Amino acid sequence: MNKISLPxxxxxxxxxxxxAAQTISLFGDALTLLGLALLAFELAGASAPIVLAGxxxxxxxxxxxxxxxAGAIADRFDRKPILIITHLGRMLLVCLLPFVNSVWQIYALVLGLNIFNAFFAPTYQATIPLVTGADEYPQAIALSGTTYQILGVFGPGIAGVLALFIxxxxxxxxxxxxxxxxxxxxxxxxxNLRADVTAEPRSKIQSVGADIRVGTAKLWTDAPIRYGLMMQLVASIAGAQILVNTVNYVQGTLHQTAVQYGWVMMGFGLGATLGAMAIGIxxxxxxxxxxxxxxxxxISASLIGANYVGLAxxxxxxxxxxxxQSLINLSLQTLIADRTPTEMQGRVYGAHFAWxxxxxxxxxxxxxWLGTTFPDRTFLYGSLIGLGLLAIVQLLLAPDRFAHTHPEFSHVHAHTHDLPHQHEHLGNLERADPIHQHPHLHSQLRHTHTYADISHHHSSSAHHH
Structure with missing residues (x-):
């Protein structure tokens, strides 16, 4: 196996x-998160957790x-102005935050920020494979993920130091x-950063709706991607336990301070960083x-005994x-790039981001609910739920675990309409012409191929449009 280094x-x-643009804006996000927590405490006092939860x-x-x-739009338009507009929109909104004096204003501005972020994040994810080669994008995705984790760990600390001075x-x-x-x-x-130069830059609402359905359908009909998406559900159960209930366990059960709570959460972030680096290497x-x-x-098994251990x-x-968590998230992000044609990646990444x-x-x-109902066994029960769901996903949805996956690819071939074979085509194709060309998409899961795998019938019964 040839190793490809990050550089x-x-x-x-x-x-x-x-x-570089992503790294700078992620550092800005760290400033926003810490500033919001301090602002919520200033305005709401003891109710600050409720404000942050909202x-x-x-x-x-x-x-x-x-x-x-956002994913559907990213596939039809030049992505460069989308990325620029989402940055400038967030710039305007965060510069209004210093002037808020009530909780509802925080909610309004946070909603606006995340509307822009909902358009930025999947567009950026889909753009990485667009601007990199097949031998580059796995490392590029991993590098972006590593940077996200590192700034998630150290960004708030740097922001806290800045807050002391400014x-x-x-x-x-x-x-x-x-x-x-x-x-x-x-x-x-x-x-430009246009994914599909043949797509119409302006489309009807019905076409955008169809694009959204295409992205979602790809997630749920492609077996490896569907499997990874359901494993993200497993990871979210354990991850939510960590984010919601760790503070009560550290400060309530272990009687530690906020400083020790920060150490524990830094451990989670450092582990995620190492996972992202492992995917890159x-x-x-x-x-x-x-x-x-x-x-x-x-991630599921790590919680099973957490209610019974000390700080270290x-x-x-x-x-x-x-x-x-990083193994799941970054592997799935790379898998989507592997198995999705470039002109569809915006729609699929957008649908994945939503799900x-x-x-x-x-x-x-x-x-x-687990944290308030079973405070002394919350991690144990969360782990059991996650492991049970993992077993179900593995039994029902796992593709061939050792199959070597290939990217989907397409080619153009001649196609003749006979009388029983009639269908509509998009675009301005003249239906009166019985012989024309259109793309044909192939997807293979296994590395071993038979003659049937590489021989394609283009009859009306075997051909799908």
Whole structure:
């Protein structure tokens, strides 16, 4: 197996500039998250957790409802202006946050921020395979994921230091500056970021609706992608337990301080960072399906004894959980790029972004109920639920775990209409012409091929449009 080092993808000047823009805006996001927590405490006092929980719900709702639409738009338009507009829109909104004086204004601005973010995130994810080669995009995806995790761990700490010197509300202006810099970097990218030059740039509402259905259908009809998506449901159950109930366990059961709580959560983030780095170094190790299964097992099993350990073992367990979560998330993101034609990736990434956040919308209330109903066994029960669901997914949905997956590909072939074979074509194709050409899509799961695999009938009974 040939190992591909991370610097190779950074030799791509387009991806390098795109990655720099993402890194800068992610640092700005860290400023926003910490600033929001401080602002919520300033305005709501002891009710600050309720305010933050409401903001989190708005975030998940915006992603779930709008990401499929964002993916459909990303496949029909030049993605460069989409990325620029979403950065500038967030810049304007975060610069309004220093002036808020009531909780409803926080909700309104957070909703607006995440509407723009719902359009940015899937568009950016779908753009990585567009600007990188087949030997680059697994490492490019992993590098982006690693950067996201690292800034998630260390960004709030850096933001906290800045807040000591410049004040909590002033953090938002620095965040706005980061979005401006990122937008400028994207604006200087050469050419356009159009995925399918043959697609109509303006489409009817019905066409956009059809695009959304195409992205969702791809998720649920492609066996490896469907398997990975359901494993993300497994990971969300354990992940929500960690995010919702760790603070009560550390400060309530273990009688530690907020500082020790920060150490535990840093362990989770560092584990996720190591998982992202592992995916980047060993992108083709065994099979992505095996990697996803391993990630689901790690994050679910790491919780099973967490209610009965002290601080140091808890940090280790949460590091294992973070490692498992990255194995699932980044392997699935790469799998989508492997198995989806370039002109469809925006729709599929958008649909995936929505469904994966829908899992968290259900996992958060479950974690809250377990934490209040079974406070001394919440992690144990969460682990058992996750492991049970993992077993069901593995038994019912797992594709051949050791099959070598190929990207989907298409070719154009001549096609003749006889009398029994009539159908409509999109575009301006003259139906009166009985002989014409159109693309034909192939998808293979196994590395071993028979003559039947590579011989294609183009009869009316075997050919699908």
């Amino acid at each position: 190779i993808c950074l030799n791509n000047p387009v991806f390098r500039r795109l990655y 903001a989190l719900t708005l975030r998940v709702s915006a992603f779930t409802l709008l990401s499929p639409l 004040g909590a509300r002033e953090l938002f202006f620095w965040d706005g500056l980061s979005f401006i810099i990122a937008a400028i970097l994207i604006a200087t990218l050469p050419g 060993y992108p083709q190790y065994r099979s992505k399906i095996v990697t996803i299964l391993g990630g689901g097992g790690l 073992p808890l940090i280790l367990l949460w590091s294992i959980a973070g490692f498992g 994966s956040h829908l899992w968290w919308a259900g996992a958060y209330p479950l974690a809250g």
